[in-house]
Amino acid sequence: MTDENVPAADDTLSNGPEDVAASAPVLTLGSGSSETTESQSAVDPDYRPNVRGRIDQYGTAMGTGRRKTAVARVRMKTGTGNFLINGRTLEEYFPLEPNQKAVLAPLVRVNKIGKFDITVRVEGGGTTGQSGAVMLGIARALQALDTGDHATLAEGGYLTRDSRMVERKKYGFKKARKSFQFSKR
Numbered sequence: 001m002t003d004e005n006v007p008a009a010d011d012t013l014s015n016g017p018e019d020v021a022a023s024a025p026v027l028t029l030g031s032g033s034s035e036t037t038e039s040q041s042a043v044d045p046d047y048r049p050n051v052r053g054r055i056d057q058y059g060t061a062m063g064t065g066r067r068k069t070a071v072a073r074v075r076m077k078t079g080t081g082n083f084l085i086n087g088r089t090l091e092e093y094f095p096l097e098p099n100q101k102a103v104l105a106p107l108v109r110v111n112k113i114g115k116f117d118i119t120v121r122v123e124g125g126g127t128t129g130q131s132g133a134v135m136l137g138i139a140r141a142l143q144a145l146d147t148g149d150h151a152t153l154a155e156g157g158y159l160t161r162d163s164r165m166v167e168r169k170k171y172g173f174k175k176a177r178k179s180f181q182f183s184k185r
Contacts, residue, residue: 051144059077063139063141066161067125067161070125071122073120074137075119076138086120104157123129124133139158
């Protein structure tokens with residue numbers, strides 16, 4: 001008397017722990033969007049980063065940066081390290097040292113300070129917004145010149161646009177969130 005519903009000993013049906021481990025997907029913690037492009041390029045040799053800057057016909061790299069309401073248009077070409085912002089030097093335009101360091105940070109990160117002539121037109125916003133916009137524009141122009149610098153610049157956070165903006169004023173309020181004084185009686 002044979003039972004047709006009972007699997008034979010030679011069937012491949014097994015519920016052992018080695019079969020469960022082999023069929024289950026591998027979970028790797030921390031493998032979200034924080035992975036660098038180096039690991040992506042190791043997995044996919046055809047991976048090309050998204051380059052926001054561009055190079056014109058004369059070999060000048062251009063990058064646009066924005067921060068708050070400031071917009072900076074950066075032009076870079078190989079040279080002696082001249083730095084002009086709206087026709088003035090870096091020290092004249094940004095007298096505060098933190099703003100100067102923020103502007104030069106992408107160049108320091110890829111170790112190319114003093115190798116390019118940089119001309120910047122920046123408008124709108126205040127000094128902090130303008131220095132952040134110039135920093136992003138320089139990083140995008142550097143990435144356009146050499147896409148191999150993408151991983152280094154992205155790791156430092158220089159290719160990410162800071163999207164924080166001033167919150168708009170709402171009606172019935174003095175400012176964005178501050179309301180008028182409330183009197184119960």
